[in-house]
Amino acid sequence: MKQQKERPHKRLDLWKKAIEMVARVYEVTKEFPKEEIYGLTSQLRRAAISVPSNMAEGLTRRSVAEKLDFFNISQTIKVFPW
Numbered sequence: 001m002k003q004q005k006e007r008p009h010k011r012l013d014l015w016k017k018a019i020e021m022v023a024r025v026y027e028v029t030k031e032f033p034k035e036e037i038y039g040l041t042s043q044l045r046r047a048a049i050s051v052p053s054n055m056a057e058g059l060t061r062r063s064v065a066e067k068l069d070f071f072n073i074s075q076t077i078k079v080f081p082w
Contacts, residue, residue: 009056018052018074050074 009015025048028040051074058075 007056008059009052012055012059015055017053018055022048022052 022045025044029044032041054070054074056075058067061067061070
């Protein structure tokens with residue numbers, strides 16, 4: 001069996017915090033009205049998951065400029081102020 005490389009984003013404290021934020025957003029949005037499932041609930045969940053996703057993807061890029069682009073994207077996404 002082939003051994004997988006460690007994924008560098010999983011070592012980042014900021015990435016771990018972003019994953020915690022995603023879990024919290026899912027908890028909060030579970031309580032939203034059912035008629036919002038395809039509106040606000042979906043939008044908030046997609047925005048939340050994009051933060052750690054962009055961090056992880058940025059770390060796979062070779063050039064510093066590309067890495068910074070993805071980090072800037074994840075930094076500008078504001079979901080909740082916690």
